[in-house]
Amino acid sequence: MPDTSNRKAQILQTAAALFRERGYQAASMRDIATAMHIEAASLYHHIKSKEEILEIICFDMAEQFLSTIVEVNDIYFNAEEKLRMAILNHVRLITQNQERSAVFLHEWRSLPEVSLNSFLALRNQYENGFKQIVKEGIEEDIFGQVEPKFAVLSILSSVNWINEWYKPDGKMNAEEIAKNISDFVLGGLRKKLVTDLGYKP
Amino acid sequence: MPDTSNRKAQILQTAAALFRERGYQAASMRDIATAMHIEAASLYHHIKSKEEILEIICFDMAEQFLSTIVEVNDIYFNAEEKLRMAILNHVRLITQNQERSAVFLHEWRSLPEVSLNSFLALRNQYENGFKQIVKEGIEEDIFGQVEPKFAVLSILSSVNWINEWYKPDGKMNAEEIAKNISDFVLGGLRKKLVTDLGYKP
DNA sequence: CATGTTGCCTAACATTTGTTAGACAAATAT
């Protein structure tokens, strides 16, 4: 007797887990149904099609990611603070919903062409949010003369990779992971004689 | 009248391109055959099964990646040199064969269980090669006190991400990309007053 | 010339896929 109120949400979550585990194409409607202890046909009283499931998950996550970076740009002023906060929000979203994040990160390729284009537009917006922060940091003379494109790609790839190895029962929480990555991204690997250049607000 | 000498290699290359574009599950034997202007059944005179194609590609690339890091550890002595060279080799392998690299990076999940285990063992070996270099750098006091696991994951994720955006007709070649990433990884983002600590060999 | 090999073909197969139609029971509303 499953709680009938949010059956659709259950389907989305179950589907996300299976999409993540086996990939969108390899996870069948019957797999999803079996995981919920119902028949495949029953799913269609809640959702229109398999593609609709993918679309809902991808666009829902895209909006969540986007809203966090908008928030960061509204609240914080210093580029380093902004970057640390953007990374933290990203890590939080990924660790708090690994299944749906994985679909957002990898399975969007299976979106039908029309949805695919709008999805890529949203993803580009998100990347531009990061690029904007890096550019600000360079202009404010807080960051060195790096290539913004490379910096953003490196940051996002590091931060997305979390999804491949993070286990909820591991030793680190989102905050610690975010701090480690932020420190690494900001500080780099090579040992230096360092004096931070203070910035005067 | 296709050159019959290396027909199998052609199949592997065509399959790799399709596996990359659509994913292993979504790319059918008929798709591969059509791309080669033959019938699906004809493929089976050259390969045993669809899974065999995947296995050959994954393990071939795994061996290539592994051999480069062994080479690096044989030739170079300084940790920074080793790391730069390892990154360069990695970038070269990816840019020189994007299709097969993409399969190695993403489609191995579809390997049958037995192959999967040996594959993951090889991949672990490769990651450990990098981790070894980072540890050496810390011991030699060339690198700062970073968490090797994080450093390696960040480096590899950055370097693997190349496969998502690199276009052979783009402005940058493998060497330039590798230098950019190496500089970023080693130097980080934050501006500092820097004096390199010379190491005395 | 005969012989075997190579590479491809057509035809067919069992299975799995996403999806629809229609029925039945329980819960809810009137």
Place this chain on the structure above:
DNA sequence: ATATTTGTCTAACAAATGTTAGGCAACATG
């Protein structure tokens, strides 16, 4: 009590999947 909605079921579908069997033509080898 009656009517309606909701969630599930069984049954079935057309299409696509990986794969096999058997045959035919071109070529190389004895």
